[in-house]
Amino acid sequence: MxxxxxxxxxxxxxxxxxxxxxxxxxxxxxxxxxxxxxxxxxxxxxxxxxxxxxxxxxxxxxxxxxxxxxxDWRSLDIAAIYDLRAVVEGFFVRRAAITMPDSEIDRLSGLCDTVERRTAELSLRDPELIDLTAEFNREFHGSIARAAGGEIFAAVRGSVVIGPLVLRTVHDYTREDQQRSNRHHREILAAFRARSPEWAESVMLAHVYSAKTRLLEGREQLLGPASVEAS
Amino acid sequence: MxxxxxxxxxxxxxxxxxxxxxxxxxxxxxxxxxxxxxxxxxxxxxxxxxxxxxxxxxxxxxxxxxxxxxxDWRSLDIAAIYDLRAVVEGFFVRRAAITMPDSEIDRLSGLCDTVERRTAELSLRDPELIDLTAEFNREFHGSIARAAGGEIFAAVRGSVVIGPLVLRTVHDYTREDQQRSNRHHREILAAFRARSPEWAESVMLAHVYSAKTRLLEGREQLLGPASVEAS
DNA sequence: CAGCCGCGAGTTGCATACAGTTTGGGACGG
DNA sequence: CCGTCCCAAACTGTATGCAACTCGCGGCTG
Missing domain, CATH: 1.10.10.10 (Winged helix-like DNA-binding domain superfamily/Winged helix DNA-binding domain)
Structure with a gap:
């Protein structure tokens, strides 16, 4: 229904x-x-x-x-947006490593299970998998923001993370990208369990910067090398 | 119209x-x-x-x-919001120190002139001064965000800076607070002219943390000391 | 006497009619 | 032939009527 x-x-x-x-x-x-x-x-x-x-x-x-x-997402200053995202999500995850309750860590861990299982089952470009992955990312990172500072932080995150960029990233995933992303999520949860803000932040930065790189490479393919130099 | x-x-x-x-x-x-x-x-x-x-x-x-x-803004985690604001505005000002054009620096400098003149002319609690100060702050910090990354950054800043909190801060200004705030703005512009991101960020952090402290002290007065401990 | 069911008040959610504004094309004048 | 002005079409913005849903209160029943 x-x-x-x-x-x-x-x-x-x-x-x-x-x-x-x-x-x-x-x-x-x-x-x-x-x-x-x-x-x-x-x-x-x-x-x-x-x-x-x-x-x-x-x-x-x-x-x-x-x-x-x-x-037209290609006209946005993708590098700047992702640099900002790194700063903000790094700040969130540092706080969440201290404040997130064990029960929520377990719940996110369960979501990871589901995503990884479906990732193995479905084909790489299956719309259902793309949708599931995008939805999971929203839920995972949104939960971290919420743990760090409540609904307001989640709202701030929503304004930093521009929809088209996330969708494009997920859409262009290779198998290797998928697996690395999943490993990042797992490792962040491990850092939470260890209550280590520094560890958690380091992984998060790797997570964001890898997405940034993937996106910039994608743009290079679409627009040609010249445009990348311009920025 | x-x-x-x-x-x-x-x-x-x-x-x-x-x-x-x-x-x-x-x-x-x-x-x-x-x-x-x-x-x-x-x-x-x-x-x-x-x-x-x-x-x-x-x-x-x-x-x-x-x-x-x-x-109820008093129930918000003010400390967390201002810590986030420090991170975000610090990031913005670091970038703006490089990218803001001289003409825009001059314009903001002119706005500072106006505010300082009116600050000297008007009484401390004059609604016109409170309004002018709040408006100037939006313009000043908004311009920095825009120089750092365009309209998107300005929008993000808008979601971080909760209106009631800013107004409450301005409303509770003492003469000393006003003058310190004005000096901060001047010094940020000086750092811009020197094209020094580190200098600019340091001043900005002082600016934000001083506002945070003022607000927390104000809350202590409103709610009583017990509530502050609770957080 | 306590708990459950149903009905009414009040609110949001949706559809549609109407008004104001912009834009682009066509006709007229130079 | 070109420029300008005006009008009409299409769209967004606004108002309002109607339907669906929730919650609270009162009465009924066990």
Whole structure:
């Protein structure tokens, strides 16, 4: 009963987001409210709310009275965003290593189990796996932020982590990337159990910087080497 | 043309936010959409949008079908928020020391002139001075964030710096606090001119930690010493 | 007397009608 | 032939009516 229990606004949010991720909506595409409403069989109200949410998460940008456009993530200063993310997530994980309760560490460990099992079962590009991985990352790192400083920290993290970048990262995973990412998560939990902020932060920095490198390499392929030099 | 050009949703956002910061809406107050709509002479639609925005910024919390409540800022972990702010603003100022153009440094310097002049002219508790100081702080630190990484960084800063906390800080300024704050701003600009990230960051950290201390002392007065120990 | 069931009040969530604004094209004038 | 002005279409922004859901209170039953 997912569809009946879920709010229409949430459904609209998920569907639009999925279409952006799948590339069905290219960067620069124009999103009209009426257009979207008809496309997903809803009225404009929930679509409007979904667009506002996507806007605050940085997936789309809204022009006054001229509709919304899908953000072209390639134009963002990816290096800067990831450097900021490293600083912030490093700070969070340092605190969480002290404050996160054992029960929550166990819960995250259980989530790791699930992800690793599905990773082994599903094919590399399976949409279900991509979705699961993205969702797990949100949950894992969000939980760390929450343990470090409550809902406000989680909200701050949400504004630092731009959606398209995460999706692109997950989408371009190789098997090796997947396994390294999973190992990072495991090691962070190990550092939590040892209550070692320094250890936890070191792993987290490796985790973020590896993602940054992967993303920059991906951009190099898409745009050509010249553009990378420019930055 | 401010009010006619501005969207009703933005007006609702500003007004509700102002009423929260001014203490007109106490922490824990119940906010009904219809209630707010009548209060500000608007319909429910823009109010609804404003509430969603305030929720995503952490100023209010929404219950499923029972309306929204103002978050009690005194219950927030102020120390944690300011520690995070120190990390983030330190990162910003480090980068801005390299990237901020001379023209922008000059502009901020001019703003400092104005603030210092008005500080000398007006009485300590003059609402105009409090307003001016709060606005100047937003502009000064916002400009640093923008120089460090564009609009995205400015948005992140906005989510870290909770409105009520800043206003409370400014409201409780003593003459000495004012002058120290102004000297900090001047010294940051001096570090920018010298293009020294380390110098700039050191001053910024002093700036943030002094504000944190002031706020914690203020809370001690409001809640009594016992509550401070509890944290 | 205690616990459960059901109904009513009140609130949010959704759909739709209406108004204001922007933009682009076409016609007219130079 | 080109530039300018105006109008209409399309869109967002706003208001309001209606439906769905939650919670609390009162009465009924064991």
């Amino acid at each position: 997912t569809s009946s229990n879920e709010r229409a606004a949430d459904r609209a949010y998920r569907m639009i987001r999925a279409d952006i991720m799948s590339g069905d909506l290219e960067g620069g595409s124009r999103l009209g409210e009426a257009n979207m409403a008809e496309r997903y069989g809803l009225s404009r109200t929930p679509v409007r709310e979904a667009l506002r949410r996507l806007q605050s998460e940085g997936l789309i940008e809204a022009l006054p009275h001229r509709g919304a456009r899908v953000v | 401010t009010s006619s050009n501005e969207r009703a949703a933005d007006r609702a956002y500003r007004m509700i936010r102002a009423d929260i910061m001014s203490g007109d809406l106490e922490g824990g107050s119940r906010l009904g959409e219809a209630n707010m709509a009548e209060r500000y002479g608007l319909s429910r639609t823009p109010v609804r949008e404003a509430l969603r925005r305030l929720q995503s910024e952490g100023l209010i919390e929404a219950l499923p079908h029972r309306g929204a409540r103002v978050v």
